[in-house]
Amino acid sequence: MTIALIAHDAKKELMVQFCTAYCGILSKYNICATGTTGKLVSEATGLEITRYLGGMQGGGQQIGARISCNEIDVLLFFRDPINPKASEPNDINLLRLCDVHNVPVATNIATAEALILALERGDLDWREVGSSPL
Numbered sequence: 001m002t003i004a005l006i007a008h009d010a011k012k013e014l015m016v017q018f019c020t021a022y023c024g025i026l027s028k029y030n031i032c033a034t035g036t037t038g039k040l041v042s043e044a045t046g047l048e049i050t051r052y053l054g055g056m057q058g059g060g061q062q063i064g065a066r067i068s069c070n071e072i073d074v075l076l077f078f079r080d081p082i083n084p085k086a087s088e089p090n091d092i093n094l095l096r097l098c099d100v101h102n103v104p105v106a107t108n109i110a111t112a113e114a115l116i117l118a119l120e121r122g123d124l125d126w127r128e129v130g131s132s133p134l
Helices: 009-021 035-045 059-068 088-100 109-121
Strands: 002-007 030-033 049-051 074-078
Touching: 002 009, 002 035, 002 059, 009 035, 009 074, 009 109, 030 035, 030 059, 035 049, 059 088, 074 088, 074 109
Parallel strands: 002 030, 002 074, 030 049
Antiparallel strands: none
16 A cells, blocks of 8 residues: 655645654555655655655656556645645646545545544555445
8 A cells, every 4th residue: 555645835844743643554554755745754754755756846746647547545635725836736636636546635634644543443455455345
């Protein structure tokens, strides 16, 4: 199972804190991230993270391509809703891809915690076997 991490600049420290708090759970999975987010989380936690380009250089699109190929199982995307970025249309497309490919996505820490705890309980294992729980 692969978890992707993306965080806008104003949310990078929150992502680091979240990943530090849940390092034990995250260490059981493959982790990928956009450039700076991956670097910061890896340095703070020691987690092995596959890093893509920075968000403004196309890292979000690289993760989007992996979502389209069913190679991402969960997306943690800490967005800054107060200060929209020029890349906002790309962000919406990334969220749309998650909807199309049925990828659970968290855009804030409360939902991220719910997803991580669901992973720990095994509630999201259905994605690994390729069948819906419905």
